[in-house]
Amino acid sequence: MKKLIYLLISTFLSCNGAYAQDTWYRLEQGSGIPANNPTSPSPKTGYVKQDSLTGKWYKWITGSSWKETNLFVGQKGDKGDTGPAGPQGIPGTGGGGASADCLPISYGGKTFAQLGLNQAFIDANYGGMGLNVNDTRDLAELMACEKSGKPIALIEDMGINRGWNIPKTRYFFDFSLKGRTLYSTNSNAFFLIYCDLPTNLSDAEAMANRTFFIRGPGIIKGSRTQEGIRIGAGSGHLFDFLEYENLKVGNHMEFAMETIDNRPRFTRCITGDILDYYRNLPDAPEKSPCNNSTINTPKYWTDQVETTGTCISIYAAQGVVINTPTLQGGNGTSTATYQYGIDFDDMGVGPVKLFTVNNAYEEINGGIVLTGAYIRLKMRDGNFVLNGALGHHPGILLDTKTSGKATNVFINYVSWWKRINGKTFDTTAPSPTSPYGCSYTFYGSKLASEPEGEINTQNFKTAIPQIFVSPSSISYCGDAPNTNCGYGKYTITLPGR
Numbered sequence: 001m002k003k004l005i006y007l008l009i010s011t012f013l014s015c016n017g018a019y020a021q022d023t024w025y026r027l028e029q030g031s032g033i034p035a036n037n038p039t040s041p042s043p044k045t046g047y048v049k050q051d052s053l054t055g056k057w058y059k060w061i062t063g064s065s066w067k068e069t070n071l072f073v074g075q076k077g078d079k080g081d082t083g084p085a086g087p088q089g090i091p092g093t094g095g096g097g098a099s100a101d102c103l104p105i106s107y108g109g110k111t112f113a114q115l116g117l118n119q120a121f122i123d124a125n126y127g128g129m130g131l132n133v134n135d136t137r138d139l140a141e142l143m144a145c146e147k148s149g150k151p152i153a154l155i156e157d158m159g160i161n162r163g164w165n166i167p168k169t170r171y172f173f174d175f176s177l178k179g180r181t182l183y184s185t186n187s188n189a190f191f192l193i194y195c196d197l198p199t200n201l202s203d204a205e206a207m208a209n210r211t212f213f214i215r216g217p218g219i220i221k222g223s224r225t226q227e228g229i230r231i232g233a234g235s236g237h238l239f240d241f242l243e244y245e246n247l248k249v250g251n252h253m254e255f256a257m258e259t260i261d262n263r264p265r266f267t268r269c270i271t272g273d274i275l276d277y278y279r280n281l282p283d284a285p286e287k288s289p290c291n292n293s294t295i296n297t298p299k300y301w302t303d304q305v306e307t308t309g310t311c312i313s314i315y316a317a318q319g320v321v322i323n324t325p326t327l328q329g330g331n332g333t334s335t336a337t338y339q340y341g342i343d344f345d346d347m348g349v350g351p352v353k354l355f356t357v358n359n360a361y362e363e364i365n366g367g368i369v370l371t372g373a374y375i376r377l378k379m380r381d382g383n384f385v386l387n388g389a390l391g392h393h394p395g396i397l398l399d400t401k402t403s404g405k406a407t408n409v410f411i412n413y414v415s416w417w418k419r420i421n422g423k424t425f426d427t428t429a430p431s432p433t434s435p436y437g438c439s440y441t442f443y444g445s446k447l448a449s450e451p452e453g454e455i456n457t458q459n460f461k462t463a464i465p466q467i468f469v470s471p472s473s474i475s476y477c478g479d480a481p482n483t484n485c486g487y488g489k490y491t492i493t494l495p496g497r
Contacts, residue, residue, distance in 0.1 A: 100150075101150060101151045101153035101176070102144075102152050102153070103145075103154075104138070104141035104144070104154065104156075104158060106141070106156035106157060107138055108138075109157075109158070109159020111133065111137070111161065112131075112133040112134075112135060112136075112137055115137060117133070118133065119133055125140075126143070129147070135162070138159050139160040139161060142158060142160070142164050143164065146167075146170075146173075152174065152175045153176045153178050154176070154178050154218065155178065155180070156180060158181075159183050159184070160183075160184060160192065161184075161186055161188075162188070163190040163191045163192060163193070163194050164193050166193065166194070166195050167195070167196075168196050168198070168207055168232065170195075170210065172210070172211055172212075173213070173214075174212075175193075175212075175214050175215070176216075177217065177219070177220075178218065179218060180219075181219040181220075181221055182221070183220075183221040184221070184222035187223035187226075188223075188225070190227075191227045191230045192222055192229065193214070193231065194227075194230045194231060195207075195230070197232065197278065197280055198232070198233065198280075198281065200281065201282070204233050204255055204278055207233035207234065208234060208257065208288075210233065210234040211236045211237060211238075212237050212238075213237075213238045213240075214229065214231075214239050215240040215242075216243065217242075217243075218242060219242075219245055220242060220243070220247070221244075221247075222245075222246060223248075224246060224248050224268075226247055226248055227247060227250075227252050228249065228250045229251045229252065230249075230251075230252040230253075232255060232278075233255035233278075234256050235257050235258055236257075236258050236260075237256050237259040238260050239259070239261045239262065239264065240263070243264075243267065244265065244266050244267070244269050245267045245269070246269065247270070248270050249271045249272075249274055250264060250266050251273050252274045253275050253290050253293070254277060254278050255277060255278055256275070256293060257289075257292060258291075258292050258293060259275075260296070261293075261296065262296045262297070263296060263299075264295070264298045264299075265298075265301075266299070266311065267301055268304055270309050271309065271310050271311075272298060272300050272310070272312055273311070273313070274313045274314075274315075275293055275312075275313070275317045276313075277289050277290070277316050277347075285347045285348070285349045286316070286349050286351065289315075289317045289318060289352075290314075290317040291317055291318045291319055291320075292320070293319075293320055293321075294320070294321045294323070295312060295322045295323070295325070297324045297325075298311060298312060298322070298326070299325075299326040300312075300326070300327055300341070301328040301329065302329055303329065305337040306338050307339060307371065308339055309338045309339055310339055310340045310342075310343045311327055311338070311341050311342060312341070312343070313340075313342075313343045313345075314343070314355070315345050315347055316345070316346060316349045316352060318349075318351055318353060318354060319354050319355075320344075320356070321356045321357075322342065322358070323358045323359065324359045325341065325342065325361065327341045327361070327374065328362075337371060338370055338371070338372075339371050340372045340373060340374070341360070341362065342357065342374065342375045343372075343375075343376045344375070344377050344379065346379050346382070349380075354382055354384075354385075355383075355384050355385075356384075356386075357375065357385070357386050358388060359389070360375070360386065360388065360397075361389070361390055362374060362395070363392045370393075370395035370396065370420075372399065373395065373397065373398060373426065374389075374395055374397050374398070376399045376401065377398065377401065377407070377409070378401045378402075379400075379402065379407045380402070381407055382407060382408070383408045383410065384400075384407060384408070384409050384410065385410045385412070386398065386410065386411050387412045387413060388413045388414065389414045390416050391416070391417040391418050393418055394418050394420035394421075395418070395420050397414070397417045398424075399427075400425075400426070400427045400438045401428050402427075402437050407437075407438045407439075408438070409439065409440045409441070410443070411441070411442045412443045413445060414445040415448060416447075416448050416449065417449060418449050418450065419449045423468065423469050424447065425440075425469070426469040426470070427468060427470070428470075428473075437488045438488075439488070440474065440489075441490070441491055441493075443493045445492075447467065455467070460492050461476050464476065464490055464492065473488060474488055474489065475489060475490070476490060476491070477491055478491060
């Protein structure tokens with residue numbers, strides 16, 4: 001059976017004066033074409049048409065009128081493949097409900113004056129922020145985003161002429177660099193991101209309830225008269241994947257408890273991280289420490305002579321853990337100089353009883369000089385644990401300066417550390433006749449070095465004192481536990497003993 005479709009067209013004038021068309025179709029059986037008049041068609045039973053405006057199909061019902069039909073609507077087919085994603089839309093400004101990050105606009109680190117904008121413009125667009133024509137508009141954008149209360153994300157590099165002040169009453173702050181750089185436009189001394197200091201201890205304790213997230217990847221860059229971050233007290237601050245370049249201090253933390261600093265990178269900075277207390281407050285070492293904070297995989301690199309350079313400085317902080325610190329230097333031709341890799345000082349605070357370093361590493365490219373030591377430990381009493389260390393260039397691994405009472409030092413799995421003038425450790429008691437000092441426990445540590453060779457099961461009793469700067473300051477006391485072991489003594493457990 002053969003179906004023919006005969007096309008008839010009707011035109012009519014629409015209400016807006018434009019012409020629209022309905023297409024009529026006549027369905028017939030047979031082989032001949034019906035002799036209908038196309039200029040004056042009249043619908044008959046069985047005719048169908050499609051509305052050109054809506055796309056819907058209609059069928060003529062005898063003695064009635066057109067009725068919608070699904071005659072030409074086939075069964076639903078399988079769902080096709082998902083098409084490619086469309087292009088990224090223009091960032092929105094957010095609505096009245098939950099909104100996206102605030103995205104500050106960069107003006108290339110130029111001041112309002114350089115952009116030809118006056119104070120009236122500032123007051124109209126950035127009022128109440130204390131800005132003037134000598135401030136960069138980038139700083140104004142950052143301040144406006146902070147004022148919005150939204151998380152902040154950089155989409156461009158931002159240049160600031162003075163510190164970006166985050167109100168110390170801000171209890172949650174979220175700032176992401178998103179692969180961009182926050183940089184200083186001058187060499188004036190200031191903190192690039194900071195909060196004001198507390199006025200008293202109650203103020204500091206209130207600030208200690210805050211939590212700030214500052215995340216990379218991204219770069220904070222300035223002058224060696226400037227510090228990158230100093231946001232102050234908090235509980236659970238998070239710093240993540242940040243690189244600090246050419247600064248006096250990268251990140252200066254105060255009263256920042258349970259803080260986590262993940263993978264900080266310090267390039268040509270005099271000092272990297274500082275875990276500190278509020279020095280402007282009475283009884284501050286005991287009242288405002290950075291207790292139980294963790295620094296993961298920090299890396300410090302310079303090709304400069306850093307006579308006071310320190311990768312990490314820790315003051316009066318209990319329970320700090322540093323995982324996989326790396327100290328690098330040199331550029332293949334010049335010699336880099338550091339004072340300390342890690343400088344720990346309990347500041348005489350009694351509750352400071354534990355400090356741990358895991359997997360310390362030092363490498364060179366053209367030479368590195370440690371004028372002090374990789375780790376300097378000033379602890380009145382308590383426990384210091386070093387789990388693993390490897391050093392390529394001659395230097396003191398650990399310098400212990402006991403300030404009173406007693407300290408237990410545990411050296412575990414140090415398989416290789418290159419000695420300087422044959423020495424790896426230095427220890428100093430409060431006085432030559434003091435009953436206090438450090439006791440050392442070596443476990444699984446062969447302490448190999450070229451050209452001196454390794455300390456092993458055969459020679460450890462005589463060899464261990466010889467790798468101390470003052471061999472007479474320490475002597476073997478036998479296997480622990482042993483009542484003869486104590487301060488100024490050491491015990492050692494080597495594989496195979």
